[in-house]
Amino acid sequence: MEGERGYIIGGVAAASPIWLAPLAGVTTETYRSLHARLGAALVHTEMISAAGLSHKNGKTARMIGGSISIPTVLQLFGPDAETMARGAEVALEIGRFGAMEVNMACPMPKVAKKNGGAAMLYDPAESCRMVAGLKRFGLPVWAKIRKTEPRRHPLSTEDFCAALIEAGTDLIVVHGRTPAQRYDGVSDKGIVTSLAAKFPGMISASGDYYAPDDAKEYLDGGCVSVLAARGAMRDAFLIPKTLFALGFPAEEKYLNMSPADQINLLAETGREAVKAEGERFALVMARKLLTGMLKGVRGAACLREDCASSRDWISLEKTLTAFAEQSEARE
Numbered sequence: 001m002e003g004e005r006g007y008i009i010g011g012v013a014a015a016s017p018i019w020l021a022p023l024a025g026v027t028t029e030t031y032r033s034l035h036a037r038l039g040a041a042l043v044h045t046e047m048i049s050a051a052g053l054s055h056k057n058g059k060t061a062r063m064i065g066g067s068i069s070i071p072t073v074l075q076l077f078g079p080d081a082e083t084m085a086r087g088a089e090v091a092l093e094i095g096r097f098g099a100m101e102v103n104m105a106c107p108m109p110k111v112a113k114k115n116g117g118a119a120m121l122y123d124p125a126e127s128c129r130m131v132a133g134l135k136r137f138g139l140p141v142w143a144k145i146r147k148t149e150p151r152r153h154p155l156s157t158e159d160f161c162a163a164l165i166e167a168g169t170d171l172i173v174v175h176g177r178t179p180a181q182r183y184d185g186v187s188d189k190g191i192v193t194s195l196a197a198k199f200p201g202m203i204s205a206s207g208d209y210y211a212p213d214d215a216k217e218y219l220d221g222g223c224v225s226v227l228a229a230r231g232a233m234r235d236a237f238l239i240p241k242t243l244f245a246l247g248f249p250a251e252e253k254y255l256n257m258s259p260a261d262q263i264n265l266l267a268e269t270g271r272e273a274v275k276a277e278g279e280r281f282a283l284v285m286a287r288k289l290l291t292g293m294l295k296g297v298r299g300a301a302c303l304r305e306d307c308a309s310s311r312d313w314i315s316l317e318k319t320l321t322a323f324a325e326q327s328e329a330r331e
Ligand SMILES: Cc1cc2nc3c(=O)[nH]c(=O)nc-3n(C[C@H](O)[C@H](O)[C@H](O)COP(=O)(O)O)c2cc1C
Pocket: 021, 022, 023, 024, 025, 026, 045, 046, 047, 075, 103, 105, 106, 144, 175, 183, 187, 206, 207, 208, 209, 210, 228, 229, 230, 231
Protein backbone atom coordinates (compact mmCIF):
# COMPACT_ATOMS: atom_id res chain seq x y z
CA MET A 1 0.00 0.00 0.00
CA GLU A 2 1.47 3.37 -1.03
CA GLY A 3 0.93 6.36 1.26
CA GLU A 4 2.28 9.85 1.85
CA ARG A 5 5.28 8.60 3.85
CA GLY A 6 6.06 5.72 1.54
CA TYR A 7 4.69 2.20 1.73
CA ILE A 8 3.26 -0.02 4.43
CA ILE A 9 4.53 -3.48 3.57
CA GLY A 10 4.03 -6.45 5.86
CA GLY A 11 3.02 -4.04 8.61
CA VAL A 12 6.21 -1.95 8.29
CA ALA A 13 6.48 1.60 6.91
CA ALA A 14 9.23 1.81 4.29
CA ALA A 15 10.18 4.57 1.87
CA SER A 16 10.39 2.16 -1.08
CA PRO A 17 10.09 -1.56 -1.86
CA ILE A 18 13.84 -1.95 -2.54
CA TRP A 19 15.43 -3.69 0.45
CA LEU A 20 18.61 -5.37 1.62
CA ALA A 21 18.43 -9.16 2.14
CA PRO A 22 19.74 -11.02 5.18
CA LEU A 23 23.30 -12.18 4.43
CA ALA A 24 25.17 -14.23 7.03
CA GLY A 25 28.65 -12.86 7.68
CA VAL A 26 27.84 -9.73 5.67
CA THR A 27 24.83 -7.74 6.92
CA THR A 28 26.37 -6.54 10.15
CA GLU A 29 25.46 -3.20 11.67
CA THR A 30 28.05 -1.36 9.56
CA TYR A 31 27.04 -3.01 6.29
CA ARG A 32 23.39 -2.28 7.05
CA SER A 33 24.20 1.38 7.76
CA LEU A 34 26.08 1.64 4.47
CA HIS A 35 23.08 0.32 2.55
CA ALA A 36 20.69 2.55 4.47
CA ARG A 37 22.84 5.43 3.28
CA LEU A 38 22.85 4.14 -0.29
CA GLY A 39 19.05 4.08 -0.28
CA ALA A 40 17.81 0.68 0.93
CA ALA A 41 14.43 1.35 2.57
CA LEU A 42 14.71 -1.65 4.93
CA VAL A 43 17.54 -3.92 5.99
CA HIS A 44 17.80 -7.38 7.55
CA THR A 45 20.15 -8.61 10.23
CA GLU A 46 22.10 -11.76 9.43
CA MET A 47 20.28 -14.89 10.53
CA ILE A 48 20.70 -15.16 14.29
CA SER A 49 20.39 -18.35 16.33
CA ALA A 50 17.36 -18.15 18.62
CA ALA A 51 19.01 -20.79 20.83
CA GLY A 52 22.20 -18.70 21.08
CA LEU A 53 20.16 -15.65 22.06
CA SER A 54 18.09 -17.57 24.58
CA HIS A 55 21.34 -18.72 26.26
CA LYS A 56 22.44 -15.07 26.28
CA ASN A 57 25.47 -15.95 24.17
CA GLY A 58 27.41 -12.66 23.89
CA LYS A 59 28.73 -13.31 20.38
CA THR A 60 25.22 -14.02 19.10
CA ALA A 61 23.80 -10.95 20.87
CA ARG A 62 26.47 -8.73 19.22
CA MET A 63 25.07 -9.70 15.79
CA ILE A 64 22.03 -7.56 16.59
CA GLY A 65 24.01 -4.31 16.49
CA GLY A 66 22.61 -0.83 17.04
CA SER A 67 19.55 0.77 15.56
CA ILE A 68 19.67 2.79 12.34
CA SER A 69 17.36 5.29 10.68
CA ILE A 70 15.40 2.76 8.61
CA PRO A 71 13.48 -0.36 9.69
CA THR A 72 15.64 -3.36 10.57
CA VAL A 73 14.20 -6.85 10.41
CA LEU A 74 15.52 -9.30 12.99
CA GLN A 75 15.99 -12.68 11.36
CA LEU A 76 15.96 -15.72 13.66
CA PHE A 77 16.43 -19.43 13.03
CA GLY A 78 15.41 -22.66 14.82
CA PRO A 79 15.03 -24.94 16.59
CA ASP A 80 11.41 -24.76 17.86
CA ALA A 81 8.66 -22.29 18.68
CA GLU A 82 9.49 -22.01 22.40
CA THR A 83 13.21 -21.36 21.87
CA MET A 84 12.42 -18.90 19.10
CA ALA A 85 10.13 -16.91 21.39
CA ARG A 86 12.77 -16.94 24.16
CA GLY A 87 15.41 -15.77 21.66
CA ALA A 88 13.11 -13.00 20.43
CA GLU A 89 12.53 -11.83 23.98
CA VAL A 90 16.28 -11.44 24.55
CA ALA A 91 16.73 -9.70 21.18
CA LEU A 92 14.01 -7.20 22.00
CA GLU A 93 15.82 -6.28 25.22
CA ILE A 94 18.86 -5.34 23.13
CA GLY A 95 17.59 -3.84 19.88
CA ARG A 96 14.71 -2.14 18.09
CA PHE A 97 13.18 -3.80 15.07
CA GLY A 98 10.51 -3.13 12.46
CA ALA A 99 9.60 -6.82 12.22
CA MET A 100 10.80 -10.29 13.17
CA GLU A 101 11.41 -12.89 10.49
CA VAL A 102 11.71 -16.66 10.78
CA ASN A 103 14.38 -18.14 8.54
CA MET A 104 12.83 -21.14 6.77
CA ALA A 105 15.17 -20.85 3.80
CA CYS A 106 18.80 -21.50 4.75
CA PRO A 107 19.88 -24.76 3.07
CA MET A 108 23.21 -25.10 4.87
CA PRO A 109 23.59 -28.34 6.87
CA LYS A 110 24.94 -26.56 9.98
CA VAL A 111 21.61 -24.68 10.24
CA ALA A 112 19.31 -27.47 9.02
CA LYS A 113 20.95 -29.87 11.53
CA LYS A 114 19.74 -27.58 14.31
CA ASN A 115 16.21 -27.82 12.92
CA GLY A 116 16.44 -24.33 11.44
CA GLY A 117 16.32 -22.70 8.02
CA ALA A 118 15.07 -24.86 5.16
CA ALA A 119 14.50 -27.81 7.55
CA MET A 120 11.29 -25.97 8.45
CA LEU A 121 9.89 -26.65 4.97
CA TYR A 122 9.55 -30.29 6.12
CA ASP A 123 7.59 -29.27 9.20
CA PRO A 124 4.71 -26.91 8.34
CA ALA A 125 3.07 -27.38 11.76
CA GLU A 126 6.17 -26.26 13.72
CA SER A 127 6.76 -23.43 11.22
CA CYS A 128 3.25 -22.14 11.92
CA ARG A 129 3.78 -22.51 15.68
CA MET A 130 6.95 -20.41 15.41
CA VAL A 131 5.04 -17.64 13.64
CA ALA A 132 2.13 -17.80 16.08
CA GLY A 133 4.55 -17.79 19.04
CA LEU A 134 6.27 -14.61 17.87
CA LYS A 135 3.00 -12.73 17.33
CA ARG A 136 2.67 -12.07 21.05
CA PHE A 137 5.51 -9.53 20.93
CA GLY A 138 3.30 -7.15 18.96
CA LEU A 139 5.66 -6.70 15.99
CA PRO A 140 4.87 -7.87 12.46
CA VAL A 141 6.09 -11.45 11.93
CA TRP A 142 7.53 -12.47 8.58
CA ALA A 143 8.82 -15.73 7.14
CA LYS A 144 11.54 -16.28 4.54
CA ILE A 145 11.07 -19.48 2.60
CA ARG A 146 12.27 -21.23 -0.53
CA LYS A 147 10.44 -22.97 -3.34
CA THR A 148 9.50 -26.48 -2.14
CA GLU A 149 9.83 -29.73 -4.11
CA PRO A 150 6.85 -32.04 -4.72
CA ARG A 151 8.56 -35.31 -3.83
CA ARG A 152 10.58 -33.97 -0.94
CA HIS A 153 8.37 -31.59 1.01
CA PRO A 154 4.93 -32.24 2.49
CA LEU A 155 3.36 -29.08 1.04
CA SER A 156 3.56 -27.24 -2.26
CA THR A 157 5.04 -23.73 -1.98
CA GLU A 158 1.53 -22.33 -2.39
CA ASP A 159 0.03 -24.50 0.37
CA PHE A 160 2.99 -23.74 2.65
CA CYS A 161 2.39 -19.99 2.13
CA ALA A 162 -1.34 -20.43 2.78
CA ALA A 163 -0.59 -22.23 6.07
CA LEU A 164 1.83 -19.50 7.18
CA ILE A 165 -0.69 -16.79 6.37
CA GLU A 166 -3.37 -18.67 8.28
CA ALA A 167 -0.95 -18.78 11.26
CA GLY A 168 -0.66 -14.98 11.20
CA THR A 169 2.40 -14.27 9.05
CA ASP A 170 2.36 -10.64 7.89
CA LEU A 171 4.72 -11.11 4.91
CA ILE A 172 6.49 -14.00 3.19
CA VAL A 173 9.79 -13.52 1.41
CA VAL A 174 10.05 -16.21 -1.26
CA HIS A 175 13.39 -17.24 -2.75
CA GLY A 176 12.68 -19.07 -5.99
CA ARG A 177 15.40 -21.72 -5.60
CA THR A 178 14.77 -25.06 -3.89
CA PRO A 179 16.97 -25.92 -0.87
CA ALA A 180 18.70 -28.58 -3.02
CA GLN A 181 19.78 -25.87 -5.46
CA ARG A 182 21.42 -23.93 -2.63
CA TYR A 183 22.70 -20.83 -4.49
CA ASP A 184 23.22 -22.45 -7.89
CA GLY A 185 21.22 -22.39 -11.09
CA VAL A 186 18.46 -20.01 -11.96
CA SER A 187 15.99 -18.70 -9.39
CA ASP A 188 12.39 -19.30 -10.45
CA LYS A 189 10.96 -15.79 -10.70
CA GLY A 190 7.76 -17.22 -12.19
CA ILE A 191 6.81 -19.09 -9.02
CA VAL A 192 7.46 -15.98 -6.92
CA THR A 193 5.22 -13.77 -9.09
CA SER A 194 2.52 -16.46 -9.32
CA LEU A 195 2.43 -16.58 -5.49
CA ALA A 196 2.25 -12.77 -5.46
CA ALA A 197 -0.84 -13.01 -7.69
CA LYS A 198 -2.35 -15.69 -5.45
CA PHE A 199 -1.62 -13.83 -2.18
CA PRO A 200 -1.85 -10.09 -2.98
CA GLY A 201 0.15 -7.82 -0.67
CA MET A 202 1.87 -10.75 1.03
CA ILE A 203 4.82 -11.80 -1.12
CA SER A 204 8.25 -10.24 -1.21
CA ALA A 205 10.83 -11.48 -3.74
CA SER A 206 14.34 -12.85 -3.47
CA GLY A 207 16.52 -14.46 -6.12
CA ASP A 208 18.65 -13.32 -9.06
CA TYR A 209 18.22 -9.60 -8.55
CA TYR A 210 21.31 -8.32 -10.32
CA ALA A 211 19.99 -5.35 -12.28
CA PRO A 212 17.15 -2.80 -11.96
CA ASP A 213 15.12 -4.77 -14.53
CA ASP A 214 15.09 -7.83 -12.25
CA ALA A 215 13.49 -5.76 -9.49
CA LYS A 216 11.03 -4.31 -12.01
CA GLU A 217 10.02 -7.81 -13.13
CA TYR A 218 9.21 -8.80 -9.55
CA LEU A 219 7.33 -5.59 -8.76
CA ASP A 220 5.41 -5.66 -12.05
CA GLY A 221 4.52 -9.26 -11.17
CA GLY A 222 2.81 -8.11 -7.97
CA CYS A 223 5.56 -8.61 -5.37
CA VAL A 224 5.40 -5.97 -2.66
CA SER A 225 9.16 -5.64 -2.31
CA VAL A 226 12.45 -7.03 -3.61
CA LEU A 227 15.56 -8.02 -1.65
CA ALA A 228 19.04 -7.28 -2.96
CA ALA A 229 21.47 -10.06 -1.99
CA ARG A 230 24.45 -11.13 -4.14
CA GLY A 231 23.53 -8.38 -6.59
CA ALA A 232 24.35 -5.76 -3.95
CA MET A 233 27.60 -7.57 -3.11
CA ARG A 234 28.67 -7.60 -6.77
CA ASP A 235 27.62 -4.00 -7.36
CA ALA A 236 27.51 -1.88 -4.20
CA PHE A 237 25.42 0.70 -6.08
CA LEU A 238 22.69 -1.69 -7.28
CA ILE A 239 20.10 -0.24 -4.88
CA PRO A 240 20.53 3.45 -5.81
CA LYS A 241 20.66 2.48 -9.51
CA THR A 242 17.40 0.57 -9.10
CA LEU A 243 15.69 3.37 -7.20
CA PHE A 244 16.64 5.80 -9.92
CA ALA A 245 15.68 3.49 -12.81
CA LEU A 246 12.28 2.68 -11.32
CA GLY A 247 11.46 6.27 -10.33
CA PHE A 248 11.77 5.98 -6.54
CA PRO A 249 13.48 8.78 -4.59
CA ALA A 250 17.25 8.26 -4.89
CA GLU A 251 20.32 10.22 -3.87
CA GLU A 252 21.91 11.19 -7.16
CA LYS A 253 25.37 11.46 -5.60
CA TYR A 254 25.45 7.63 -5.36
CA LEU A 255 24.71 7.11 -9.04
CA ASN A 256 27.99 8.11 -10.64
CA MET A 257 30.52 8.40 -7.86
CA SER A 258 34.09 9.21 -8.80
CA PRO A 259 36.69 6.57 -7.86
CA ALA A 260 37.97 8.88 -5.09
CA ASP A 261 34.47 9.29 -3.64
CA GLN A 262 33.91 5.54 -3.75
CA ILE A 263 37.19 5.01 -1.90
CA ASN A 264 36.22 7.61 0.70
CA LEU A 265 32.89 5.88 1.24
CA LEU A 266 34.66 2.55 1.59
CA ALA A 267 37.27 3.93 4.00
CA GLU A 268 34.61 5.57 6.14
CA THR A 269 32.62 2.33 6.28
CA GLY A 270 35.77 0.39 7.15
CA ARG A 271 36.60 2.74 10.02
CA GLU A 272 33.08 2.29 11.38
CA ALA A 273 33.49 -1.48 11.06
CA VAL A 274 36.77 -1.39 13.02
CA LYS A 275 34.86 0.25 15.88
CA ALA A 276 31.67 -1.78 15.68
CA GLU A 277 32.85 -5.21 14.58
CA GLY A 278 36.62 -5.23 15.06
CA GLU A 279 39.63 -4.94 12.79
CA ARG A 280 39.56 -8.50 11.45
CA PHE A 281 36.00 -8.14 10.23
CA ALA A 282 36.68 -4.63 8.85
CA LEU A 283 39.46 -6.03 6.63
CA VAL A 284 37.22 -8.80 5.31
CA MET A 285 34.35 -6.39 4.71
CA ALA A 286 36.50 -3.80 2.95
CA ARG A 287 37.80 -6.50 0.57
CA LYS A 288 34.27 -7.72 -0.10
CA LEU A 289 33.06 -4.17 -0.70
CA LEU A 290 35.92 -3.54 -3.10
CA THR A 291 34.71 -6.35 -5.35
CA GLY A 292 31.45 -4.40 -5.73
CA MET A 293 33.05 -0.99 -6.24
CA LEU A 294 35.34 0.74 -8.75
CA LYS A 295 33.81 -1.20 -11.65
CA GLY A 296 35.77 -0.50 -14.84
CA VAL A 297 38.20 1.81 -13.04
CA ARG A 298 41.83 1.57 -14.23
CA GLY A 299 44.06 -0.08 -11.63
CA ALA A 300 41.16 -1.43 -9.54
CA ALA A 301 42.23 -5.07 -9.98
CA CYS A 302 45.74 -4.24 -8.62
CA LEU A 303 44.18 -2.31 -5.75
CA ARG A 304 42.07 -5.35 -4.85
CA GLU A 305 45.23 -7.52 -4.82
CA ASP A 306 47.11 -4.99 -2.69
CA CYS A 307 44.23 -4.83 -0.22
CA ALA A 308 44.07 -8.62 -0.06
CA SER A 309 47.59 -8.65 1.39
CA SER A 310 47.08 -5.82 3.92
CA ARG A 311 47.41 -7.20 7.41
CA ASP A 312 45.88 -4.35 9.39
CA TRP A 313 43.39 -1.57 8.85
CA ILE A 314 45.98 1.25 8.89
CA SER A 315 47.92 -0.26 5.98
CA LEU A 316 44.74 -1.08 4.05
CA GLU A 317 43.48 2.47 4.48
CA LYS A 318 46.87 3.86 3.36
CA THR A 319 46.63 1.76 0.19
CA LEU A 320 43.10 3.04 -0.42
CA THR A 321 44.07 6.67 0.18
CA ALA A 322 47.06 6.46 -2.17
CA PHE A 323 44.79 5.04 -4.89
CA ALA A 324 42.21 7.81 -4.32
CA GLU A 325 44.92 10.48 -4.59
CA GLN A 326 46.29 8.99 -7.81
CA SER A 327 42.87 8.76 -9.39
CA GLU A 328 42.02 12.32 -8.37
CA ALA A 329 45.27 13.52 -9.94
CA ARG A 330 44.34 11.69 -13.16
CA GLU A 331 40.85 13.27 -13.32
C1 LIG B 1 26.68 -15.01 1.62
C2 LIG B 1 25.20 -15.24 1.76
C3 LIG B 1 24.63 -15.25 3.02
C4 LIG B 1 23.24 -15.45 3.17
N1 LIG B 1 22.71 -15.43 4.42
C5 LIG B 1 21.36 -15.53 4.57
C6 LIG B 1 20.77 -15.41 5.85
O1 LIG B 1 21.43 -15.19 6.87
N2 LIG B 1 19.41 -15.54 5.94
C7 LIG B 1 18.63 -15.76 4.82
O2 LIG B 1 17.39 -15.87 4.92
N3 LIG B 1 19.17 -15.84 3.59
C8 LIG B 1 20.50 -15.72 3.45
N4 LIG B 1 21.05 -15.75 2.19
C9 LIG B 1 20.16 -15.83 1.02
C10 LIG B 1 19.87 -14.43 0.45
O3 LIG B 1 19.19 -13.63 1.39
C11 LIG B 1 19.03 -14.52 -0.84
O4 LIG B 1 17.77 -15.05 -0.53
C12 LIG B 1 19.69 -15.40 -1.90
O5 LIG B 1 21.07 -15.10 -2.04
C13 LIG B 1 18.99 -15.27 -3.25
O6 LIG B 1 19.16 -14.02 -3.81
P1 LIG B 1 20.26 -13.72 -5.00
O7 LIG B 1 20.10 -14.84 -6.02
O8 LIG B 1 19.81 -12.38 -5.52
O9 LIG B 1 21.60 -13.73 -4.35
C14 LIG B 1 22.42 -15.62 2.03
C15 LIG B 1 23.01 -15.61 0.76
C16 LIG B 1 24.38 -15.42 0.61
C17 LIG B 1 24.96 -15.40 -0.77
